[in-house]
Amino acid sequence: MTQTVSSAMVDWIAVDWQADRIAAVALGAKGIVGRRETREVASAGPQSHEAALLALIGDWLRPGGTTPVLACGALGARDGWIETPFRKVPVALDPAADLVAAPASDPRIQVWVVPGLSQERPAEVMRGEETRIAGFLAGNPDFDGVLCLAGITTKWVHVSAREVVSFRTAMTGELFACLSSHAALLRDPERAGRDDGAFAEAVGQTLSRPERLASELFSIRAEGLLRGIAPATARARLSGLLIGAELAAMRPYWLGQQVAVIGTGDILDAYVRGLAEVGIVAETADGASMALAGLAAIRAGMRTGTA
Amino acid sequence: MTQTVSSAMVDWIAVDWQADRIAAVALGAKGIVGRRETREVASAGPQSHEAALLALIGDWLRPGGTTPVLACGALGARDGWIETPFRKVPVALDPAADLVAAPASDPRIQVWVVPGLSQERPAEVMRGEETRIAGFLAGNPDFDGVLCLAGITTKWVHVSAREVVSFRTAMTGELFACLSSHAALLRDPERAGRDDGAFAEAVGQTLSRPERLASELFSIRAEGLLRGIAPATARARLSGLLIGAELAAMRPYWLGQQVAVIGTGDILDAYVRGLAEVGIVAETADGASMALAGLAAIRAGMRTGTA
Numbered sequence: 001m002t003q004t005v006s007s008a009m010v011d012w013i014a015v016d017w018q019a020d021r022i023a024a025v026a027l028g029a030k031g032i033v034g035r036r037e038t039r040e041v042a043s044a045g046p047q048s049h050e051a052a053l054l055a056l057i058g059d060w061l062r063p064g065g066t067t068p069v070l071a072c073g074a075l076g077a078r079d080g081w082i083e084t085p086f087r088k089v090p091v092a093l094d095p096a097a098d099l100v101a102a103p104a105s106d107p108r109i110q111v112w113v114v115p116g117l118s119q120e121r122p123a124e125v126m127r128g129e130e131t132r133i134a135g136f137l138a139g140n141p142d143f144d145g146v147l148c149l150a151g152i153t154t155k156w157v158h159v160s161a162r163e164v165v166s167f168r169t170a171m172t173g174e175l176f177a178c179l180s181s182h183a184a185l186l187r188d189p190e191r192a193g194r195d196d197g198a199f200a201e202a203v204g205q206t207l208s209r210p211e212r213l214a215s216e217l218f219s220i221r222a223e224g225l226l227r228g229i230a231p232a233t234a235r236a237r238l239s240g241l242l243i244g245a246e247l248a249a250m251r252p253y254w255l256g257q258q259v260a261v262i263g264t265g266d267i268l269d270a271y272v273r274g275l276a277e278v279g280i281v282a283e284t285a286d287g288a289s290m291a292l293a294g295l296a297a298i299r300a301g302m303r304t305g306t307a
Numbered sequence: 308m309t310q311t312v313s314s315a316m317v318d319w320i321a322v323d324w325q326a327d328r329i330a331a332v333a334l335g336a337k338g339i340v341g342r343r344e345t346r347e348v349a350s351a352g353p354q355s356h357e358a359a360l361l362a363l364i365g366d367w368l369r370p371g372g373t374t375p376v377l378a379c380g381a382l383g384a385r386d387g388w389i390e391t392p393f394r395k396v397p398v399a400l401d402p403a404a405d406l407v408a409a410p411a412s413d414p415r416i417q418v419w420v421v422p423g424l425s426q427e428r429p430a431e432v433m434r435g436e437e438t439r440i441a442g443f444l445a446g447n448p449d450f451d452g453v454l455c456l457a458g459i460t461t462k463w464v465h466v467s468a469r470e471v472v473s474f475r476t477a478m479t480g481e482l483f484a485c486l487s488s489h490a491a492l493l494r495d496p497e498r499a500g501r502d503d504g505a506f507a508e509a510v511g512q513t514l515s516r517p518e519r520l521a522s523e524l525f526s527i528r529a530e531g532l533l534r535g536i537a538p539a540t541a542r543a544r545l546s547g548l549l550i551g552a553e554l555a556a557m558r559p560y561w562l563g564q565q566v567a568v569i570g571t572g573d574i575l576d577a578y579v580r581g582l583a584e585v586g587i588v589a590e591t592a593d594g595a596s597m598a599l600a601g602l603a604a605i606r607a608g609m610r611t612g613t614a
Contacts, residue, residue: 078532086533122522123529153525169525171486178485179478210518214549214556215429218460218476222430225385226393242521249521 202240
């Protein structure tokens, strides 16, 4: 998306920096004045990151002025723009705390990076999800329960009294991507419809017998060869087996809890349907919207707070 | 490897055709007279497969004569040289049964393909492993127990009274490859030593609680970031978690059984050490040697039998 945005309208810029894309939103007095996204992410190091950001938002900047840029995610990683120290859980979601200034050579920007969260045992880290959590809590300040941040990796986060108490990561999305393409489990991973029955059945298999994941995966390929099962069924089985195994692993998180799933598209949908199989009606929220809401809450905290 | 082999010395050629390599052995009156291997495997279709084979063994062939070529593996798949029908288990390991002639335009070769095995429920297929099994049984005719054919996919095969009774496939090797490189769980997947203690501990975790696989994998990355664990430890943990989950899935195969592992290198080693954690001292046999032994047994059956 490219719009004509007068730089005079831009008060600040919110940036959600993910491993494979950068999403930027320009905000003015009346709210959002522009949105852009790029897949041209940076290689390692501050200069490459600054160049990638300027390529995306350069024409939004006031010549002679300084526009604040507030960013979360991968730019705070070790090979990012500047490595930000993790805040350790349990931690209060004081979103404007511990912001880190990223060094920029272009005087038109002042870049602040939201630090990620870490957990000692079991060892866990997140970068970017903490901002989505802050966004969700900005709209649901009394939420007490579990947030499932669904993505290529998925975080299960226990939130209580505006604190992140603990969290755990599953690599289900990575496994799905690996198995469907690299390991050729799905002949046609992109083009496939739905088979909700096969999905539900597969969730049940690995939820009740998680050890079956290792032996059931190959059956998808074998059934394709022997019985020619439909691509949609194969895809639903793969997704269901993986989600079922994840739900078995994350039982201490969702059991008896209020659960909200934050994400988008097919991945969000798979978690909502998987949770329905264990009797949980989950709230949902859009991931990009929660990131923006979180950055806006942090920006508001910066104006009134000490950051 | 390239040797000078006089085509006059070659009685027949044994070919082990895998997804990523073709291994050929020339056999004469006194046994092996030449060995070659290539990574230049064919694309789909008979012509491409014949060209790949001739590139590898063309100079072993007698001009004006016809050399028998006996082959197992991927050339019998749907997109191979000729699709061979599966033999359904339970099935007697009569290795020369149901050989399929592959059409060749070069009159110097007569190519026979060993058919794979299939199982109705749970759906399973193998192509190539049946020949290794035949090779193992040629040397161990009274074996009654379980063969673990370790590889990028691993087959657990129940053998009794010279029959393949049932089998099951695990995709542990595929998962290891996906997670270590694509998903960047291991910073340096190639260069890593051993950490047998970490391996054993990880096997125990997923063997007793297989659902933990989904939640423990990401901890390898998080521990690397937070505590800088050694690459050898990270690799051992990933391997151990996956092998433990596979052993949990395959418990009905190994529990109370005599087990032999057929494979090579690190993968063979990981299964042997994993089985040791459940108290099983496994026999071992080399995969390539068993393939050759199997093809030789089939060749002997062809001379005396009806194929």
